[in-house]
Amino acid sequence: MAGEPDPAIKEDTGDGQTFFLTTSAAVRRRRHVKKQTKRKAKVRNVPASLEYKHLKELLEKATGPVIDGHIDEERTAWLAFEKAEDAQALLNDFDGGKISGESIEVELLSDSEPLGKR
Numbered sequence: 001m002a003g004e005p006d007p008a009i010k011e012d013t014g015d016g017q018t019f020f021l022t023t024s025a026a027v028r029r030r031r032h033v034k035k036q037t038k039r040k041a042k043v044r045n046v047p048a049s050l051e052y053k054h055l056k057e058l059l060e061k062a063t064g065p066v067i068d069g070h071i072d073e074e075r076t077a078w079l080a081f082e083k084a085e086d087a088q089a090l091l092n093d094f095d096g097g098k099i100s101g102e103s104i105e106v107e108l109l110s111d112s113e114p115l116g117k118r
Helices: 052-062 084-094
Strands: 009-012 018-022 040-044 066-071 077-081 105-109
Touching (some): 018 052, 040 084, 052 077, 052 084, 084 105
Antiparallel strands (some): 009 018, 040 077
């Protein structure tokens, strides 16, 4: 469709909103990354109109099951994945990517770190 980005993943929220998750340019230049064991991540700059349940659905389509998480008042998503590979995929594929035009930053967290303040 004209005017829409070439999305990696699309999520329709059911209330008239549609969000697009696009990969970072780094994905096109896949880098070799050592095996990761961290299952937690935070995503900065989540669009204000995107609710956690829709972000979760969007990310699960791109990576794998999210078993816990929330979005705080600073629009940072705190996520725990079922598998470390899924958290690593989020970092590799979407750090520097965009959610509906908003640039996002992804950072992996130690499994012992809390998932931000609720």
